[in-house]
Amino acid sequence: MSAVTALIRHITQLIHTSIKACNIHGKKKDNNFFAPLVYYCQQKCDEILCRTDYSLLKRIQLCAKEVESLKAGNCMQQSFVAFDALLKEFIATNLSTYDMCIPISICTYSNHAFLLINNIVCDPWNNFVGDLATSQYAGLKLDEYFGIRSDWTCYIDNKIIDVESTKYTYSLFENKKNTPSSEMFFPNSGCASTGYCSDEQPSQFLGS
Numbered sequence: 001m002s003a004v005t006a007l008i009r010h011i012t013q014l015i016h017t018s019i020k021a022c023n024i025h026g027k028k029k030d031n032n033f034f035a036p037l038v039y040y041c042q043q044k045c046d047e048i049l050c051r052t053d054y055s056l057l058k059r060i061q062l063c064a065k066e067v068e069s070l071k072a073g074n075c076m077q078q079s080f081v082a083f084d085a086l087l088k089e090f091i092a093t094n095l096s097t098y099d100m101c102i103p104i105s106i107c108t109y110s111n112h113a114f115l116l117i118n119n120i121v122c123d124p125w126n127n128f129v130g131d132l133a134t135s136q137y138a139g140l141k142l143d144e145y146f147g148i149r150s151d152w153t154c155y156i157d158n159k160i161i162d163v164e165s166t167k168y169t170y171s172l173f174e175n176k177k178n179t180p181s182s183e184m185f186f187p188n189s190g191c192a193s194t195g196y197c198s199d200e201q202p203s204q205f206l207g208s
Helices: 003-018 026-048 054-069 075-092 163-174
Strands: 106-111 112-117 118-125 129-130 143-148 154-156
Touching: 003 075, 003 118, 003 129, 026 054, 026 075, 054 075, 054 129, 054 143, 054 154, 075 106, 075 112, 075 118, 075 163, 143 163, 154 163
Parallel strands: none
Antiparallel strands: 106 112, 106 143, 112 118, 118 129, 143 154
16 A cells, blocks of 8 residues: 555545534434534535635635534535645655645535545545545546646636635645644554654644
C-alpha cells in the first residue's frame, strides 16, 4: 500500500466513525437521533459557503472546522473534512510540495459527494477507499464541485478556474510549520498509526 493510499484510508475510516450522519440505510433510530445536529451543521456550513468575501477553498476549510466541532454531517460535510485533512497532511508530509500538488477534488454524483484523489475514490460516508476504475462510480460522469490540479490551480464546476482559491493555496505553506496535529485524527502524532512517515509532524486538521 502506498503512503498516499495509507493516509487516505486512515482519514476516511476516522471520519466515518467520528462524524455522525442521519441518512444511513437501516439505522432509523440513529438517523432520527442525530438528524437535528446534522441539519444544524448543514445550516452552519451553508452560512459559511455564502461568504463570498472568502475564497471557496477557505470556505471549505471553515466548514470542515465546523463539522469537526459538531461531529455531525452527511456526505458533503464529511467530504469537506476529508478534503481539508488530506490537503494539509499531503503538504505536512511532503507528498505535495510548493511545486506539485497531488490532484484532489470534491465530486458529486446523484446527490452524493466524495473525493477523488488522482484515480482513488475517498468516500468517508460509505467508508470506502478504492480505485475509480473498479468502484461503483466507474464510467459515470462525475461533477466536480471543487478541485486542485497538480500545479495548484483550483477549479469549480468542472472547468472554471478559481483565481482566489488558487491564490489562497499559498497560505497553506505559510501555516505549515505552525500547525500541530489534530488529536482527533493523529493522536500519537507519528507514522505508526497511519502507515506513513515524514520528517515533519502532521499538520493541524482544522481550517485556518
